[in-house]
Amino acid sequence: MASKSMKPRLLISPILPSPDGLDPADLPLISVIVPVYNTEAYLIRCLDSIIAQSYCNLEIIIINDGSSDRCPVIAEEYAKKDRRICLVHQENTGVSESRNAGTRLSHGSYLSFIDSDDFIEPDYYETLYRILSSNNADISICNKRLIDFTVVCPFPNDIPEGVTLFSGNEALTELVNDKWLRNYLWDKLFKKDLFSGIEFPKDRTFEDMAIMHKIFYRAKTIVITNEIKYNYTLREDALSSSMTICNQYHRFLAHAERVPFFKNVNRGDLALKEIIMALHSAMNEVPLAVFHFKTHREKEYLRAIKTWTAPYKDKLDTLPYESASEAKKIKRFLTSPTFFMVRYASKDVYIRMKSFIKQLLPAKLVALFIAAKSVIKKPGGA
DSSP, X not given: OXXXXXOOEEEOOOOOOOSTTSOGGGSOOEEEEEEESSOHXXXXXXXXXXXXXXXXXXXXXXXXXXXXXXXXXXXXXXXXXXXXXXXXXXXXXOHHHHHHHHHHHOXXXXXXXXXXXXXXXXXXXXXXXXXXXXXXXXXXXXXXXXXXXXXXXXXXOOOOSSXXXXXXXXXXXXXXXXSSSOSOSTTEEEEGGGGTTOOOOTTOSSHHHXXXXXXXXXXXXXXXXXXXXXXXXXXXHHHXXXXXXXXXXXXXXXXXXXXXXXXXXXXXXXXXXXXXHHHXXXXXXXXXXXXXXXOHHHHHHXXXXXXXXXXXXXXXXXXXXXXXXXXXXXXXXXXXXXXXXIIIIHHHHHHHHHHHHHHHSOHHXXXXXXXXXXXXXXXXXX
């Protein structure tokens, strides 16, 4: 829900004439940027969903980021059959540089970013452009659907029915709250001017979080609909790399970099919240260092976190904790790191070691252990 200090406007967006059947010249050009890296199992579904859009005035920029699978061949086939597609092949430089390259090549008045393992509903751009233009907004956002392997479900948020309008200041607050307005890049349509002089940081994960506050700060009006128009695929191979020292450091860095930004724009309230979020990311990283052979770079990350958190030992009573338990955990992390490791990290390590051992054991043996455990738990079990 929106914070109590805000008053977002709930609107019924006027229905504009459908873009379907109109001359593309009557519609502004939307540049769709699709970074691609080794997603051959999903790419056809993704591109099919883009070229089938009811809003047809699209510039589709595919950046093949050095894929070693069949993605280059698939992308070439689509480029041959749809003249709206601009295909670029480059050496692997990462998703940030791919998005930066696509942004530089774009000619549209609006920007959209689609992940190559996801897909969109046929009226995705029609819906986003309609609510953006009818409300004179700078960014429009839709609801999304999570596809978790074989399970399909809505994203866990409580977006109100209809269309909700936020001022830029309200939107920044909600972005930091990370409930209604999330830091994702792929569920939004942006006015291209918002990206002037802003690029995604190279060689970092959570790259969208690293710039989204800057984009939102420039926007005067942001609009969101509860209509589900984006389908996000939660991949098993992506999950395996999500909890690493490197990834958690990049999450920490995204929050830490926001602190001076919000102070400079007179949003000290948001700066304090970002300090809390940065500390949470730091606490998530510490357990990963246990029983882990750290590289030189990972050791540098851990030292950087230690240096950043040190000054807050003297400011513990000034931080806006959400609960007493959160305050206790953060204070223990900053003042008694050894106790923190014993009290909080041990459970995290146990869970990870348990998962690792299960991967080593044969599947039939794991199933046997699970069956035996369920029998033991039954009343009267041996």
